[in-house]
Amino acid sequence: MKKTIILFLLSVISITLGAQEKNCSQAISNQQFQSKLNQIKSKNNDQKRLQFAKQIVLRNCLSCAQIKEIATLFENDYIRFEFAKNSYKNATDKENFYDVYDAFIYYSVVFKLHDYVTSVKKPNTNTTVVIPNKIVFPNYKYPLIKNYQGVKNCERVLYNKLFLEKAQQIKKIESAQKRYIKAISVAKNNCLSTAQIMKISSLIENENYKLNFAKEAYKFVYDVSNYIEMKQTFITPRLRTEFISFINNQTNINTNICAVPNQEYNKIVATIKNENFNSAKLQTAKHLIQSKKCFSPIQIKGIVNLFDYENSRIEIAILAYNHTENKSDYYSIVSQAFGFESSKKRLLDYIKNQN
Numbered sequence: 001m002k003k004t005i006i007l008f009l010l011s012v013i014s015i016t017l018g019a020q021e022k023n024c025s026q027a028i029s030n031q032q033f034q035s036k037l038n039q040i041k042s043k044n045n046d047q048k049r050l051q052f053a054k055q056i057v058l059r060n061c062l063s064c065a066q067i068k069e070i071a072t073l074f075e076n077d078y079i080r081f082e083f084a085k086n087s088y089k090n091a092t093d094k095e096n097f098y099d100v101y102d103a104f105i106y107y108s109v110v111f112k113l114h115d116y117v118t119s120v121k122k123p124n125t126n127t128t129v130v131i132p133n134k135i136v137f138p139n140y141k142y143p144l145i146k147n148y149q150g151v152k153n154c155e156r157v158l159y160n161k162l163f164l165e166k167a168q169q170i171k172k173i174e175s176a177q178k179r180y181i182k183a184i185s186v187a188k189n190n191c192l193s194t195a196q197i198m199k200i201s202s203l204i205e206n207e208n209y210k211l212n213f214a215k216e217a218y219k220f221v222y223d224v225s226n227y228i229e230m231k232q233t234f235i236t237p238r239l240r241t242e243f244i245s246f247i248n249n250q251t252n253i254n255t256n257i258c259a260v261p262n263q264e265y266n267k268i269v270a271t272i273k274n275e276n277f278n279s280a281k282l283q284t285a286k287h288l289i290q291s292k293k294c295f296s297p298i299q300i301k302g303i304v305n306l307f308d309y310e311n312s313r314i315e316i317a318i319l320a321y322n323h324t325e326n327k328s329d330y331y332s333i334v335s336q337a338f339g340f341e342s343s344k345k346r347l348l349d350y351i352k353n354q355n
Helices: 002-019 030-041 046-059 064-071 077-090 094-103 107-120 160-172 176-188 194-201 207-220 224-233 237-254 262-273 278-292 297-304 310-321 327-337 341-354
Strands: none
Touching: 030 046, 030 064, 046 064, 046 077, 064 077, 064 094, 077 094, 077 107, 094 107, 160 176, 160 194, 176 194, 176 207, 194 207, 194 224, 207 224, 207 237, 207 327, 224 237, 262 278, 262 297, 278 297, 278 310, 297 310, 297 327, 310 327, 310 341, 327 341
């Protein structure tokens, strides 16, 4: 009997020690992780997945990337929270735990997890703990732009670091209308991917503002063919349907738009660049624009940007207007190439006179 009691106590101590925080410096290998991930996937509901996943994180050291991948397997954000809470103590790179937040759908649950993480951190009396002001975007299926070969409205997507800075600026604005106006400004003055526009859209709570933003941002998106994925950002079925209708109409319009193919356009740009003097560059550009006769506003903006002198830029922009099919967006796109308000006014006055 005594022997049985001793064995029982030893087993209790063993379980208790196993549940304590480990000194985790190295995560399990990818092969081990994939095996455990598949075991979790095999469970047929969230509760069973949670119980099994809890055992894994209690007995193993995982990286935040591994924890995030497991978290995405759960359908319910509160189950996801329970798992993430249990995972934190045995995370090998706790400084990256904010990445796990990206697996969540609702901000309220993210804040709850953040409060928990803050509460269990050991305070350092000699230093001040600074918590990064990180934006947590919704868990949409964001389209990728790697190897994208479709229609483009601009040429170079804004770097992620700069994008996050601009998103932070939008988030800080309390007024819904002013936040919407700032979002429009960011879209117009930068080349954004569909994924980036979706993330900005998530910061606009008013659905009507969100729809107007989505329509305006379409003119400046990099990966046009992916833009239909913006439908994920709408909660109201009516507005989602209206957005899809808008995209379908744009697709029909775009099939009729005449524009120089990208490969040919790149040759035109290279030819103009090869001229050594501004006067020769200007004459070459004029000749090529007049002979091809068929450009998109974003292509003309690219040609205008090849010139260092403002007078040359406005001269090309005015000449090219009558050799561009999609004139409705001409001013809003091409005027971005100018450094002076007087140049923008000259172009606007010219367009008004033409119309």
